[in-house]
Amino acid sequence: MDDILCESRTVNKTLAIINTLDLKYTYPGGTAPSLVDVSLTIGKGDYVILTGPSGCGKTTLCRCLNGLIPHFYSGKLEGEIEVASLMVPEHSIYELARHVGLVFQNPENQLFALSVEKDVAFGLENLGMPREDMRARVDWALQMTGIYDLRERAPHELSGGQQQRVAIACVLAMKPDIMVLDEPTSFLDPLGAQKIFEVIGDLNKKLGITVILVEHRLDLASEYANHVIVMDEGKVVLDGKPLDVFDSESARLIGVGIPKATRLYQALRQGGVHLDRVPVNSQEATLLLQEVLTRDRG
Amino acid sequence: MIEVKDIFFTYPNNVKALKGVSLNIREGDFVAIMGQNGAGKTTLVKHFNGLLKPTKGAVIVNGVDTREESVAKLSRGVGFVFQNPDNQLFCETVEEEVAFALRNFGFEDKIVQKRVEWAINLLGLAKHRQSSPFMLSGGERKRVALASVLAWNPDVVILDEPTIGQDYKQKEKLRQFIVQLNAQGKTVVVVTHDVEFVAECNPRVVLMAQGEIVVDGDAKHVLTNAKLVTKASIVPPQISQIFMGLTDLGLPIDIIDVYEARDILLDFLGGDL
Numbered sequence: 001m002d003d004i005l006c007e008s009r010t011v012n013k014t015l016a017i018i019n020t021l022d023l024k025y026t027y028p029g030g031t032a033p034s035l036v037d038v039s040l041t042i043g044k045g046d047y048v049i050l051t052g053p054s055g056c057g058k059t060t061l062c063r064c065l066n067g068l069i070p071h072f073y074s075g076k077l078e079g080e081i082e083v084a085s086l087m088v089p090e091h092s093i094y095e096l097a098r099h100v101g102l103v104f105q106n107p108e109n110q111l112f113a114l115s116v117e118k119d120v121a122f123g124l125e126n127l128g129m130p131r132e133d134m135r136a137r138v139d140w141a142l143q144m145t146g147i148y149d150l151r152e153r154a155p156h157e158l159s160g161g162q163q164q165r166v167a168i169a170c171v172l173a174m175k176p177d178i179m180v181l182d183e184p185t186s187f188l189d190p191l192g193a194q195k196i197f198e199v200i201g202d203l204n205k206k207l208g209i210t211v212i213l214v215e216h217r218l219d220l221a222s223e224y225a226n227h228v229i230v231m232d233e234g235k236v237v238l239d240g241k242p243l244d245v246f247d248s249e250s251a252r253l254i255g256v257g258i259p260k261a262t263r264l265y266q267a268l269r270q271g272g273v274h275l276d277r278v279p280v281n282s283q284e285a286t287l288l289l290q291e292v293l294t295r296d297r298g
Numbered sequence: 299m300i301e302v303k304d305i306f307f308t309y310p311n312n313v314k315a316l317k318g319v320s321l322n323i324r325e326g327d328f329v330a331i332m333g334q335n336g337a338g339k340t341t342l343v344k345h346f347n348g349l350l351k352p353t354k355g356a357v358i359v360n361g362v363d364t365r366e367e368s369v370a371k372l373s374r375g376v377g378f379v380f381q382n383p384d385n386q387l388f389c390e391t392v393e394e395e396v397a398f399a400l401r402n403f404g405f406e407d408k409i410v411q412k413r414v415e416w417a418i419n420l421l422g423l424a425k426h427r428q429s430s431p432f433m434l435s436g437g438e439r440k441r442v443a444l445a446s447v448l449a450w451n452p453d454v455v456i457l458d459e460p461t462i463g464q465d466y467k468q469k470e471k472l473r474q475f476i477v478q479l480n481a482q483g484k485t486v487v488v489v490t491h492d493v494e495f496v497a498e499c500n501p502r503v504v505l506m507a508q509g510e511i512v513v514d515g516d517a518k519h520v521l522t523n524a525k526l527v528t529k530a531s532i533v534p535p536q537i538s539q540i541f542m543g544l545t546d547l548g549l550p551i552d553i554i555d556v557y558e559a560r561d562i563l564l565d566f567l568g569g570d571l
Contacts, residue, residue: 052465054435054437054465055434059435160335186463189334189335190491190532190533191528192335192531217494220533254467255467257466257469257494260497264537264540282540286540286542286543289540289563290544293567294547
């Protein structure tokens with residue numbers, strides 16, 4: 001692990017919402033562990049991007065956060081994991097689900113009702129919430145995700161981006177403390193993806209929901225995050241602020257898809273031109289370049 | 299190689315997915331078909347190996363009208379890798395999966411073995427050869443699907459969203475691999491949303507919206523045209539976005555490559571260094 005990066009990020013442990021210590025997990029029948037000594041602290045209200053090569057253990061880690069591991073997937077779990085003040089192995093998926101909402105890659109796997117509002121209400125019905133409260137909560141979740149007008153439509157008739165917003169509304173209606181999204185935009189076109197990232201960014205900023213976003217397409221996602229975790233072969237290899245992680249040599253070597261804005265910064269630095277800060281998105285890069293280009297021109 | 303002549307396609311539920319599309323893909327072309335969800339991209343490429351036949355108009359592949367040939371015959375020359383690998387995979391091991399089509403096409407055992415070996419190594423699947431495809435991660439399954447098509451060496455390779463779930467390293471490998479295939483004279487058609495991937499590959503880009511082709515040209519020119527890309531629900535590549543903000547300084551706008559961008563900026567600052 002990169003020491004500098006770990007130091008650059010100091011999370012007050014009392015404000016942590018997720019804590020893991022030497023977490024190790026092997027799937028049933030697996031020959032090698034899928035998670036190796038994962039020790040992490042995620043602060044309340046963080047917007048975390050979790051990334052790394054395919055098969056590195058990202059999805060496995062997400063499954064630990066809502067208790068699918070060890071309650072649904074057996075196998076061997078060692079070490080400690082605490083989520084929203086609950087020790088995961090000691091609490092049921094049902095209990096954990098009230099704190100941790102999971103949004104899948106493909107919304108079709110998650111939606112099944114005949115209307116959008118029925119789908120969004122489903123989790124609340126399961127909690128036995130009174131009808132009026134449920135009505136209000138569903139409307140709120142539909143409004144927050146910008147799909148109130150679609151409430152009577154059938155989910156399978158909607159576009160991929162709309163469906164994904166329905167899936168997010170379903171999870172949001174449960175008012176989770178933490179939202180885990182596993183590559184939620186990979187089936188969407190870039191504008192659709194950008195809208196989803198905006199919705200998630202809003203939920204994080206306005207409602208203080210802790211977001212854990214598993215994502216390869218960092219170009220689109222990075223402007224919202226304040227915390228990046230990179231995994232490789234089951235281990236956490238980088239953990240820090242976006243600009244520190246993206247600009248680190250190890251990120252390049254592991255093959256993290258560093259945003260092009262950061263890559264341009266690095267290419268310019270090699271050519272002897274230093275921008276004042278490390279840009280992680282195009283707006284930042286444009287501003288920094290405007291400064292340098294106009295200044296140096298005199 | 300593939301001639302699409304003013305085709306229309308209407309699905310049985312009356313959705314008009316293609317509304318008069320004409321396109322000519324030449325041997326050795328490298329084409330990226332881009333556009334929003336539901337623009338008709340996948341519907342269009344499914345015509346290239348006869349999976350779909352046009353409601354009106356015609357598709358001619360290697361001189362043969364697709365309406366007069368079986369999908370089995372057409373696919374020997376036109377390999378199709380689906381968007382969702384789960385629609386394609388069904389064997390018990392990765393090795394069997396990759397060998398399946400080869401056996402179907404009647405290749406000798408020895409050749410099957412050689413081809414399987416080649417494709418598995420090429421896509422970095424060697425350590426998973428005995429695994430069930432369903433035990434693999436999403437990104438890995440995608441590569442199994444790719445290996446199983448590349449194994450029979452079709453002249454045209456169609457990749458529907460090949461970069462979904464792939465990490466940067468795999469994407470880079472895929473890019474090098476496509477460039478290599480293309481250099482060997484193969485025709486490659488990629489359906490994708492991934493603007494950054496396209497910016498790195500720099501192919502011919504066909505932009506679609508609502509069942510029609512909006513524009514057909516170089517990646518460099520198409521992806522830097524803010525109006526056109528927005529119409530197709532695409533976000534310009536990051537480098538292009540940066541340069542769109544620098545036009546006041548007299549810098550060019552049609553830049554999508556990091557290194558080209560660096561050279562231009564260093565040149566601009568040249569006097570001071």
